[in-house]
Amino acid sequence: MHDQASRENEMTPNAVLSSIVASSLLVAASFAHADAALRERANALFKPIPERVTEMNGEKIVEAQVQLGRKLWFDPRLSRSHLISCNNCHNLSIGGSDNVKVSVGHGWQRGPRNSPTVFNAVFNVAQFWDGRAADLKEQATGPLQAPVEMNNTPARIEATLRSIPEYVEEFTKAFGSANAVTFDNAARALAAFETTLITPNAPFDRFLKGDDNALTAEQKEGLRLFMDTGCASCHNGVNLGGQAYFPFGVVKRPGADILPENDKGRFAVTNTASDEYVFRASPLRNVALTPPYFHSGEVWDLEQAVAIMGDSQLGRELNDSEVRAITAFLHSLTGELPQIDLPILPPSSPSTPKPELDLPGQLESSD
Ligand code: HEC
Numbered sequence: 055m056h057d058q059a060s061r062e063n064e065m066t067p068n069a070v071l072s073s074i075v076a077s078s079l080l081v082a083a084s085f086a087h088a089d090a091a092l093r094e095r096a097n098a099l100f101k102p103i104p105e106r107v108t109e110m111n112g113e114k115i116v117e118a119q120v121q122l123g124r125k126l127w128f129d130p131r132l133s134r135s136h137l138i139s140c141n142n143c144h145n146l147s148i149g150g151s152d153n154v155k156v157s158v159g160h161g162w163q164r165g166p167r168n169s170p171t172v173f174n175a176v177f178n179v180a181q182f183w184d185g186r187a188a189d190l191k192e193q194a195t196g197p198l199q200a201p202v203e204m205n206n207t208p209a210r211i212e213a214t215l216r217s218i219p220e221y222v223e224e225f226t227k228a229f230g231s232a233n234a235v236t237f238d239n240a241a242r243a244l245a246a247f248e249t250t251l252i253t254p255n256a257p258f259d260r261f262l263k264g265d266d267n268a269l270t271a272e273q274k275e276g277l278r279l280f281m282d283t284g285c286a287s288c289h290n291g292v293n294l295g296g297q298a299y300f301p302f303g304v305v306k307r308p309g310a311d312i313l314p315e316n317d318k319g320r321f322a323v324t325n326t327a328s329d330e331y332v333f334r335a336s337p338l339r340n341v342a343l344t345p346p347y348f349h350s351g352e353v354w355d356l357e358q359a360v361a362i363m364g365d366s367q368l369g370r371e372l373n374d375s376e377v378r379a380i381t382a383f384l385h386s387l388t389g390e391l392p393q394i395d396l397p398i399l400p401p402s403s404p405s406t407p408k409p410e411l412d413l414p415g416q417l418e419s420s421d
């Protein structure tokens with residue numbers, strides 16, 4: 055008589071192999087099932103970045119405006135000093151922001167807030183930390199004039215562009231009309247260019263579209279936590295944020311070192327008491343590339359930013375492995391950054407307004 059053990063011993067090598075294969079297939083099948091369930095939940099909350107954006111505010115994007123906008127983006131002559139272009143503070147080589155605490159503009163002045171990335175900004179419901187500009191075109195008119203940024207005026211910008219014959223030609227071509235060189239059209243061209251600053255094909259996007267192997271096991275756990283703990287109730291949609299406004303400190307207000315008392319966020323836009331310290335839920339695409347964090351730029355470590363969010367927004371002290379997993383997931387939001395040719399800019403003419411380096415207080419009232 056054979057007992058159980060000896061019967062097993064009699065299994066042919068092939069039988070052993072096939073039972074191993076069968077059981078590992080079973081494990082794989084259950085992983086695949088778990089991945090499918092995770093993907094289904096995620097697809098209900100988030101969307102992949104599209105391959106391209108073809109219209110903005112219902113208007114088709116015009117290629118000649120994109121090309122002109124690319125030049126304007128890199129042209130420091132849009133600033134009073136001729137030293138500062140949009141790319142200074144939104145460097146397209148390093149994630150579309152500047153990686154300093156708060157931006158530094160005209161005359162080395164420090165602005166009040168950290169520079170957000172311009173990558174995928176086209177998908178945000180409104181622009182700026184407090185949403186005060188409705189869209190990219192309205193937004194672009196801000197930094198050109200802000201005294202602590204490019205410190206220029208619409209009239210001086212128009213005079214600069216009109217003094218450069220190639221620009222006159224390009225504006226005419228891009229907008230199809232005479233007298234096309236206007237401040238408004240410059241903002242329009244910048245916005246058209248910015249619609250091309252998108253970063254598709256992040257590992258997270260590949261996971262959403264069906265590739266189980268696009269995320270590591272830890273990133274999948276992080277994604278699950280991101281949904282289960284409630285991060286996704288504010289950070290959702292195509293940009294995992296950028297869609298709605300919430301108090302920074304819904305449950306517990308962070309200290310003044312992280313949330314400076316003088317910046318009351320959306321209150322300055324709406325003048326409504328309930329909007330004090332309310333900010334747009336940050337878009338989290340490419341967040342691993344854009345330290346430091348928060349509008350104050352006070353936090354350099356993404357893990358620390360995640361822990362602060364758990365505490366301030368959810369009243370939940372995340373443990374170390376939860377923080378690590380969520381942070382690993384956030385790293386999966388880094389997409390393919392567009393390869394952008396550095397444009398050759400048309401030269402100035404003798405009538406181009408000259409650079410002025412003075413600080414605003416020292417300016418002559420010439421214009
Ligand atoms: C001196 C640095 C500086 C310069 C130069 C600058 N920006 Fe910004 N940009 C910032 C800062 C800081 C913010 C956030 C300000 C706020 O929210 O109050 C910002 C916000 C933005 C946003 C909003 C993004 C979002 O997610 O809300 C866009 C888009 C943008 N800038 C585009 C531009 C363009 C176009 C130019 C050139 C015309 C430009 N910036 C020049 C510093 C700068």
Ligand code: HEC
Nearest residue numbers: 284285288300302333334335336347348349359363364367
């Ligand atoms: C109640 C809404 C809400 C919840 C819940 C929430 N956040 Fe936020 N999040 C915000 C707001 C608002 C900001 C902008 C804060 C500021 O003004 O700097 C933000 C900013 C961030 C930033 C900084 C991004 C940057 O570019 O500076 C990160 C990272 C972040 N959140 C991750 C998370 C994670 C992870 C969770 C879950 C543990 C979470 N958030 C939960 C609303 C929320």
